Amino acid sequence: MPHRKIQKRSVADLKVGEKAVIESFSDQWMSLKLLEMGCLPGTEVCLHCKAPLGDPICLNVSGYCLSMRKSEAATILIEQ
Amino acid sequence: MGNPNSGKSSLFNQLTGLRQKVGNFPGVTVDKKSGTAFLNETTEISVIDLPGVYSIYPKSVDEQVVTDILANPQHPDYPDVAVVVVDASNLNRNLLLFSQIQDLGVPVIMALNMLDIARQQQLEINAVRLSMQLGVPVVKINARIGEGLELLKVAIEQQIGQPTVSETLFFDPGQQTALAGHDMKGLISDVRQQYQLTNNYLALQYLIQHDGFSFLGQPQRVKLDGLIEKYQFDDVDFQAKETIGRYKRIGEVVKTVVTDKRPLDQSTWSQRIDQILLHPVWGYAIFATVLLLIFQAIFAWAQPFVDGIDAGVAWLNGTLHDQLPDSPLTDLLTDGIIAGVGGVVVFIPQIAFLFLLVSLLEESGYMSRVMVLMDRIMRQFGLNGRSVVPLISGVACAVPAIMATRSIGSWRERLITILVTPLMSCSARLPIYTILIALVVPEKTVLGFLNLQGIVMMGLYLLGLVAALVAAYAFKLIIKAKERSLFVMELPTYKWPRWNHVGITVWDSVTSFVWQAGRVIVAISIVLWVLASYGPGDALEQAENRARSQYANLPTEEVENRVASGKLEASYAGRFGKILEPVIKPLGYDWKIGIALISSFAAREVFVGTIATIYSIGSADEGNDSTIREKLAAEINPETGEPMYTPAVAFSLLVFYVFAMMCMSTIATVYRETKGWKWPMIQLAYMSVLAYGSAFLVYQLMK
Numbered sequence: 164m165p166h167r168k169i170q171k172r173s174v175a176d177l178k179v180g181e182k183a184v185i186e187s188f189s190d191q192w193m194s195l196k197l198l199e200m201g202c203l204p205g206t207e208v209c210l211h212c213k214a215p216l217g218d219p220i221c222l223n224v225s226g227y228c229l230s231m232r233k234s235e236a237a238t239i240l241i242e243q
Numbered sequence: 244m245g246n247p248n249s250g251k252s253s254l255f256n257q258l259t260g261l262r263q264k265v266g267n268f269p270g271v272t273v274d275k276k277s278g279t280a281f282l283n284e285t286t287e288i289s290v291i292d293l294p295g296v297y298s299i300y301p302k303s304v305d306e307q308v309v310t311d312i313l314a315n316p317q318h319p320d321y322p323d324v325a326v327v328v329v330d331a332s333n334l335n336r337n338l339l340l341f342s343q344i345q346d347l348g349v350p351v352i353m354a355l356n357m358l359d360i361a362r363q364q365q366l367e368i369n370a371v372r373l374s375m376q377l378g379v380p381v382v383k384i385n386a387r388i389g390e391g392l393e394l395l396k397v398a399i400e401q402q403i404g405q406p407t408v409s410e411t412l413f414f415d416p417g418q419q420t421a422l423a424g425h426d427m428k429g430l431i432s433d434v435r436q437q438y439q440l441t442n443n444y445l446a447l448q449y450l451i452q453h454d455g456f457s458f459l460g461q462p463q464r465v466k467l468d469g470l471i472e473k474y475q476f477d478d479v480d481f482q483a484k485e486t487i488g489r490y491k492r493i494g495e496v497v498k499t500v501v502t503d504k505r506p507l508d509q510s511t512w513s514q515r516i517d518q519i520l521l522h523p524v525w526g527y528a529i530f531a532t533v534l535l536l537i538f539q540a541i542f543a544w545a546q547p548f549v550d551g552i553d554a555g556v557a558w559l560n561g562t563l564h565d566q567l568p569d570s571p572l573t574d575l576l577t578d579g580i581i582a583g584v585g586g587v588v589v590f591i592p593q594i595a596f597l598f599l600l601v602s603l604l605e606e607s608g609y610m611s612r613v614m615v616l617m618d619r620i621m622r623q624f625g626l627n628g629r630s631v632v633p634l635i636s637g638v639a640c641a642v643p644a645i646m647a648t649r650s651i652g653s654w655r656e657r658l659i660t661i662l663v664t665p666l667m668s669c670s671a672r673l674p675i676y677t678i679l680i681a682l683v684v685p686e687k688t689v690l691g692f693l694n695l696q697g698i699v700m701m702g703l704y705l706l707g708l709v710a711a712l713v714a715a716y717a718f719k720l721i722i723k724a725k726e727r728s729l730f731v732m733e734l735p736t737y738k739w740p741r742w743n744h745v746g747i748t749v750w751d752s753v754t755s756f757v758w759q760a761g762r763v764i765v766a767i768s769i770v771l772w773v774l775a776s777y778g779p780g781d782a783l784e785q786a787e788n789r790a791r792s793q794y795a796n797l798p799t800e801e802v803e804n805r806v807a808s809g810k811l812e813a814s815y816a817g818r819f820g821k822i823l824e825p826v827i828k829p830l831g832y833d834w835k836i837g838i839a840l841i842s843s844f845a846a847r848e849v850f851v852g853t854i855a856t857i858y859s860i861g862s863a864d865e866g867n868d869s870t871i872r873e874k875l876a877a878e879i880n881p882e883t884g885e886p887m888y889t890p891a892v893a894f895s896l897l898v899f900y901v902f903a904m905m906c907m908s909t910i911a912t913v914y915r916e917t918k919g920w921k922w923p924m925i926q927l928a929y930m931s932v933l934a935y936g937s938a939f940l941v942y943q944l945m946k
Contacts, residue, residue, distance in 0.1 A: 196302060211517070213521075218619050219619070227333050229734070230733075235730065
């Protein structure tokens, strides 16, 4: 399992303006909050902007803007 | 109740107007607010506004309130009808919370809000179909302008008279055996039987959240743990499945009621603004400008109002002195009460400006951008981006600021924020800063538009901020993390401030400042006047005679001043001050300042009032129509013959007050929020040491 984590791309790897579809989560505890906020597997997200120091980041999810730390974004794995 | 930023507070203000029972402390909505509204001519109802949440599972202490009430029908605030405000422009996510509240078995009404914003985004919502799909009344409202309130009231009336509750649950945990991989039906019915619950979803909440439910006793919790063990129930896993399951059904519902015509990646104007406000360079530059503007406003723009009030109080005092018969009662009124209260009233303009600007920042949505902007930096100091709100509202008052830390999920980050927030200069320090700066810093303009006094003022605020960050860093090294830190946060769209909200906030904060501070100050002023006007035995007369014989060759006016000063020194208050003098001498203070220090221990703002009272009594100026500032400027140091308030003394005092934790209300609040005396005492100790040490350094270096 740990190897897959490294290979998989996550939302933290996105460039500004890039879109991706959520596939799964690598951290169950964190996924609870993210799911509630509408980050569901199969949902399309778009990296909308980054804070000045590149962290936290802002995502567009189902029509609104969600900000999170880079480390948190790294738990959202995306489809290749 | 509803999601954050869905318009709950707007609706609450529309329903209740000024009939709100606001908490003692203004600022951010951290606790529930209540008020009353008229349903029709004869029925008055009580309305409760709960903090915004995204789901029934709380992630921080402020969110806990909602679950505590809804999961416990015995709770005094358990609603007859729950009005859930739903943001139509973000229906899916808002329906998650709605469906959970509905499943708990409370009679609900959906108040569908922000339809205008949805329409702008080319979303059309069929409210009738939504109502039929969910089996609940849906009322379209526009909380900002108060549209649809009458229909909402009719719906509330109907739900109270004849509650309709949906027969089937939106998500029934008892039916999810396949999903959970174990016997959910048996588990849920065991819980229901044991606690006489009629609702499957409530039973699930007992299972998942029993540790947070204050109404459950220890044995009950252990029993629930036993059931969890028996059925091998994995709560985190099930919760994730619940959320996915709900969203799946919500998606089906939304598909039938919403026509979505918007292109997938249209950029809204909110996002375009973000490009500038979160820009690597401009973002910080704009934030710094905003802060600078706030201080300019407090100091420069409020000044005409301050001067007006100051002159008015001095005039009133002088007139009363002239008109009323000479008696101890007159002295008590003028030297004691009016001098003391005047010292507080004078600062109303500045406090009003401060709250005005802070609430504008919150209203517009800029505050959450500031959190994003600052999170990375704050993390270095063991804080969280969310700590920005307590720190900024700490500039107004530490008490609501400390309560605002409840939105920080991690205990360690929250505790550190609580410990350092009182270092932010609150509005009670403003009177002290203002008067001392005006005394020793010349009123000059630099760089064409900046007021020098304003800059010194900003320097003091920055000093507090830097100290807060350094202290946070020190605590970060000491305090160990208990749980993980979380910074997943919605960025609301920018909105025009609702002026009535801003107005209510400013009004609440000013009145509560006047009442809270005013009461203490009147009481202390009276006590102080008595202590400063009377002494043990005939000590005062002796002092008077001594002064008269000693300075017999001076002009009459001078003699009277010496007599008044000698009498004050011999009074009870003077004796207290004298005892304290050796301790504060290294800081440059005399016994008169000592009296003010002691009395301001309850609340800092008392300092100015006390100084005013002491100097009024301690001088023979019969007219008494000089302002506090003039009184301070006229005060002579008996040892040097120079003015008492040299820059060294004034700055030493300023630094002392930047750091000192002189506020009973803050100590009490920290005690309440940390549930014990340990942290407030640690806080008091470190801040006192810091205050004394820095004031000592400043005086010794500047002397």
